[in-house]
Amino acid sequence: MRVLITGASGFVGRPLTQALSDAGYSVRAAARDRSAVPSAATIQAVPLPDLSQPVNWRPLLADMDAIVHLAGVAHVSAHIPEERYDAVNRLATKSLALAASMAPNIKRLIFVSSIRAQTGPSSNHVLTEDDVATPTDAYGRSKLAAEAFVRGYGVPATILRPVVIYGPEARANVAQLMKIAALPFPLPFSAFGNKRSMLALANMVSAIQFVLEHSATAGQTYVVADKTPVSLADMISIMRQARGRSAGLLPIPPAWIGRALRAAGKADIWERIGSSLVASAAKLRAAGWQPALDTPEALAMVKPPRP
Numbered sequence: 001m002r003v004l005i006t007g008a009s010g011f012v013g014r015p016l017t018q019a020l021s022d023a024g025y026s027v028r029a030a031a032r033d034r035s036a037v038p039s040a041a042t043i044q045a046v047p048l049p050d051l052s053q054p055v056n057w058r059p060l061l062a063d064m065d066a067i068v069h070l071a072g073v074a075h076v077s078a079h080i081p082e083e084r085y086d087a088v089n090r091l092a093t094k095s096l097a098l099a100a101s102m103a104p105n106i107k108r109l110i111f112v113s114s115i116r117a118q119t120g121p122s123s124n125h126v127l128t129e130d131d132v133a134t135p136t137d138a139y140g141r142s143k144l145a146a147e148a149f150v151r152g153y154g155v156p157a158t159i160l161r162p163v164v165i166y167g168p169e170a171r172a173n174v175a176q177l178m179k180i181a182a183l184p185f186p187l188p189f190s191a192f193g194n195k196r197s198m199l200a201l202a203n204m205v206s207a208i209q210f211v212l213e214h215s216a217t218a219g220q221t222y223v224v225a226d227k228t229p230v231s232l233a234d235m236i237s238i239m240r241q242a243r244g245r246s247a248g249l250l251p252i253p254p255a256w257i258g259r260a261l262r263a264a265g266k267a268d269i270w271e272r273i274g275s276s277l278v279a280s281a282a283k284l285r286a287a288g289w290q291p292a293l294d295t296p297e298a299l300a301m302v303k304p305p306r307p
Contacts, residue, residue, distance in 0.1 A: 001025050001026070001065045001066060001212075002025070002026040002027075002028070002063060002064045002065045002066070003020055003025050003026070003027050003028070003064065003065065003066045003067070003068060003212070004027075004028045004030060004060055004061060004064045004066070004067045004068070005017055005020070005027060005028070005029050005030065005067075005068045005070065006030045006048060006060075006067070006068070006069050006070055006071035006096075007030070007031070007032075007048065007069075007070035007071030007072070008027075008029030008030055008031040008037050008045070008048075008070075009029075009031035009032055009033040009034065009035075009036035009037055009048075010031075010070060010071070011165070011167070011169065011170075011171065011201070012070055012112070012165065012201065012204055012205065012208075013029070013031065013070050013071075014036060014037070014038060015167075015201060015202070015205050016068065016070070016205050016208055016209075017029045017037060017038050017043060018038040018040075019205050019206075019209060020209065020212075021038065021040045021042045021043050023209065024042075025042065026042050026044075027042060027043045027044065028044045028046060028060065028064060029043055029044065029045045029046065030046050030047070030048040030049075030060055030071070031045060031046075031047070031048050032047075032048050034046070034047065046060065048071055051071060051072070051087070051088040051092035052084065052087045052088050052092075054095070055092055055095055055096070057095060057096050057099035057100075058099060058103070061099055061100060061103045061105075061106060062103075063105065064103075064105065064106060065105060065106065065107050065108070066106065066107060066108035066109070066110070066212060067096070067100060067106060067108070067109045067110065068110045068112070068208055068212065069093060069096060069109065069110065069111050069112065069150075070112050071088075071092075072088055072089045072092075072093075072143075072146075073085055073088045073089055073139070073142075074139075074172075080138070080139075081138075082138035082141075082142075085138045085139055085141075085142035086138075086142050086145075088142075089139070089142035089143055089145075089146050090142045090145045090146045090149070093111065093146035093149055093150065094146065094149040097109065097149045097150050097152070097153045097155060097157075098149075098153055100153065100155045101153035101154050101155050106155060107156060108155075108156055108157070108158070108212060108215075108218065109150060109155045109156070109157040109158075110157070110158050110160065110208055110211055110212055111146065111147065111150040111157060111158070111159050111160070112160050112162065112208070113143045113144075113146065113147050113159050113160060113161050113221075114139070114140065114143045114161060114162065115127070115161050115162060115163045115164075115223065115225075115277070115279055116135055116137065116139055116140035116143065117133060117135055117140050117141075117143035117144040117147060117161060118131060118133045118134070118135070118140075118144075118161055118223075119131070119133075119134060119135070119136075119140075119277070120134070120135070120136030120137070120140070121136070121268075121271040121272060121275060121277065122271060122275030122276060122277050123276065123277050123278065123279075124276070126278045126279070126280050127223060127277070127278065127279040127280065128223060128279075128280050128282070128283065129161075129221050129222065129223055129283055147159050147221070151219075156215070156218035156219065157218060157219070158211040158217045158218055158219075158220055158221075158222070159220070159221040159222070160207060160208065160211065160221075160222055160224050161221065161222065161223050161224065161279075162199050162204055162207075162223075162224040162225070163196075163197045163198060163199050163223075163224070163225045163277070163279050164196070164197075164198050164199065165198075165199045165200075165201055165204050166198055166199070166200065166201065166298070166299065166302055167200060167201025167202065167298075167302060168201065168302065168303060169303075170201075170302060173272060174302070177235060177236075177239070178239060178302070180236070181235070181236045181239035181240055182239075182243075185248070186248040186249065186250050187236060187248065187249055187250065188249070188250045188251075188252035188257060189232050189233050189236055189249050189250075189252075189273075190233055190247075190249035190250055190251040190252075191233075191251045191252060191253060191254055192231055192232040192233045192254050192273070192274070193231050193233070194231055194232065194254075194274060194275060194276040195229035195230065195231050195276050195278050196229055196230065196231070196232075196276060196277050196278065197225040197226065197229045197277060197278050197279045197280075198225070198226055198229075198230065198295050198299070199224055199225050199226055200226055200291070200293045200294075200295070200298035200299075202292060202293055202298070203224070203226060203291040203292065203293055203298075204224060206289070206291065206292060207222075207224045207284060207289055207291070210284075210287075210288065210289045211284075211289075214287065214288065216287065217287055220283075220287075222281070222283055222284040222287070223279045223280060223281050223283065223284070224281055224284060225279045225280070225281045226281075226291060226293070226294050226295040226298070227281070227285075227291065227294050227295075228294050228295050228296060229278045229295070230295050230296065230299070232273050233247075233249055234296070235299065236249060237249065238296055238299045238300050239299065239300070239302075241300070242299075242300035242301070254274055257270075257274070258270045258274050261274075
């Protein structure tokens with residue numbers, strides 16, 4: 001099978017490109033940084049167009065059988081204008097889905113959306129695909145709108161909604177958490193019992209390959225997450241113990257920390273560390289996907305990102 005991967009130099013794109021090549025796929029890797037794309041005889045590194053501008057997808061789709069669309073603006077900052085999310089995540093995906101519908105060779109489209117297309121930063125119940133999608137920010141709204149186009153043009157498509165992904169060279173929230181865990185003094189998180197679902201990078205890659213290879217997943221939307229949710233106290237403890245340290249956590253009431261963060265104008269940090277977001281990938285597992293790793297073991301293997 002010949003597969004176009006957009007965003008092939010990204011956090012998920014690099015290992016996915018390598019995994020599909022190793023599995024015998026012919027990969028056209030569209031990337032902003034072609035030097036970061038794995039090198040192999042079965043991998044063709046090509047420039048990724050500027051997705052904030054109108055894109056002619058036809059040359060990238062030529063001779064391809066399937067598409068894995070990863071490229072987009074990630075949820076990394078509250079300061080990214082909504083217009084940019086809309087242009088890159090929604091409109092570029094719309095034009096890709098339309099181009100795919102007019103390319104007779106394209107038989108599958110895998111769109112990597114986000115759990116933020118389904119919910120805000122927290123949830124008071126275990127999330128499944130049956131929940132009504134209620135995104136609360138520009139990023140989530142742009143992903144949800146893109147999903148509608150992916151479903152609407154007739155290409156057999158699968159939508160994946162991963163939770164927070166962690167792995168080698170993790171960035172953003174996971175990188176910040178690792179920096180906190182590395183601090184040489186006790187931390188006030190022992191009483192944090194709120195649970196959050198996470199997703200090992202290797203599991204994300206295997207989920208994409210699974211749906212690509214199983215036509216019965218076409219027309220479906222799947223939450224993607226490791227099986228076991230973990231608390232903030234669990235995460236810090238796992239990271240510290242993996243490096244031969246004691247957990248070193250103090251039982252400070254979470255409400256005190258929440259009040260302090262809100263008073264300091266850091267309510268967004270409190271939403272990430274003080275709330276729960278548990279999502280179930282039971283539907284994808286019922287389809288046959290078997291994640292190789294679970295959060296406690298996989299998180300212990302994560303190394304801090306290079307400076």
